[in-house]
Amino acid sequence: HCVGIIGAPFSKGQQRDGVQRGADLIRAAGLVQKLKGQGCVVKDYGNLIFEDIPNDEPIGRLKTPRAVGRANELLAGAVLKIKSDGNTCVMLGGDHSLAIGSISGHAASRHELSVLWVDAHADINTPLTTPTGNIHGQPLSYLIHELHSKIPIIPHFSWLKPCVAAKDIVYIGLRDVDPEEHYILKHLGIKMFSMTEVDRLGIAKVMEQTCDHMFSKVKKPIHLSFDIDALDPSVSPATGTPAAGGLTYREGIYITEHICQTGLLSAVDMVEVNPKQGKTEDEIKSTVNAAVDLILSCFGRVREGSHEPDYQIP
Numbered sequence: 001h002c003v004g005i006i007g008a009p010f011s012k013g014q015q016r017d018g019v020q021r022g023a024d025l026i027r028a029a030g031l032v033q034k035l036k037g038q039g040c041v042v043k044d045y046g047n048l049i050f051e052d053i054p055n056d057e058p059i060g061r062l063k064t065p066r067a068v069g070r071a072n073e074l075l076a077g078a079v080l081k082i083k084s085d086g087n088t089c090v091m092l093g094g095d096h097s098l099a100i101g102s103i104s105g106h107a108a109s110r111h112e113l114s115v116l117w118v119d120a121h122a123d124i125n126t127p128l129t130t131p132t133g134n135i136h137g138q139p140l141s142y143l144i145h146e147l148h149s150k151i152p153i154i155p156h157f158s159w160l161k162p163c164v165a166a167k168d169i170v171y172i173g174l175r176d177v178d179p180e181e182h183y184i185l186k187h188l189g190i191k192m193f194s195m196t197e198v199d200r201l202g203i204a205k206v207m208e209q210t211c212d213h214m215f216s217k218v219k220k221p222i223h224l225s226f227d228i229d230a231l232d233p234s235v236s237p238a239t240g241t242p243a244a245g246g247l248t249y250r251e252g253i254y255i256t257e258h259i260c261q262t263g264l265l266s267a268v269d270m271v272e273v274n275p276k277q278g279k280t281e282d283e284i285k286s287t288v289n290a291a292v293d294l295i296l297s298c299f300g301r302v303r304e305g306s307h308e309p310d311y312q313i314p
């Protein structure tokens, strides 16, 4: 596996300080060394630098829209570069509004994508349905062709074109969905495995059916957008919008092990780790370590272990 890492220390898709520190915490936990240790070729492209945008007044309900638009324009360019260098891209957030740039940049390089959105939340409010104006609850609405007519013109978003078809999106982990989002999911017929389906089917069947859906027509590169709050708060408490009844550590690892073995993983987002939302150091560690382990499983780590092909017992 050739892996390109980009840090996006960005928090203005939501209101809680601290999420901008996620990228460097994940690095400090040894991500690069651990990926190299399991045989990956790793290039760390560093952190994006997001210039402050003064007077970023709300537009309608949208909060800090110019900062979010500009940050994602930068991120899209960085992801395109990482992809054109031949890597699988790992974007370390930062809040989930960054998926706008990550998926846009990925689509600019690989065109048609399957998007696997692992999250407690649907993140598909439009600028007109959002209850809070926080853009980290809206990223998919900007990216989906079928919702294009529902997105007004927004300063610093003129670079953005929709790039994903509703049929190419699969959700796993939903358990906190707004009514307007639920209508959109049903109206567009988007494939979803809420926590109800995870409980009913078990994660193995969920992944089997996820892949059946994604590969039903043409096999496309996979963009995995993983919001750490998909995991149960007992595993990943240090995040901005925890929701009870989430994925176990084991279910999260099963998802990433399974996606790895498809051989189609092309980009990963790991977002919403917020150290300031952890009550203790241990809570922060548990959250960061889960994020690291999920990424390692995206790139070949398996729980049964592994050995060098030419190993022989001495």
Ligand SMILES: N/C(=N\O)NCCC[NH3+]
Binding pocket: 096, 119, 120, 121, 122, 123, 136, 137, 176, 178, 227, 229, 240, 241, 272
């Ligand atoms: N973590 C969040 N999205 O994944 N929060 C925003 C959406 C809350 N409805």
Ligand SMILES: [Mn+2]
Binding pocket: 096, 119, 121, 123, 136, 227, 272
């Ligand atoms: Mn999210």
Ligand SMILES: [Mn+2]
Binding pocket: 119, 120, 121, 227, 229, 230, 241, 272
């Ligand atoms: Mn979430």
Ligand SMILES: [Mn+2]
Binding pocket: 148
């Ligand atoms: Mn248009």
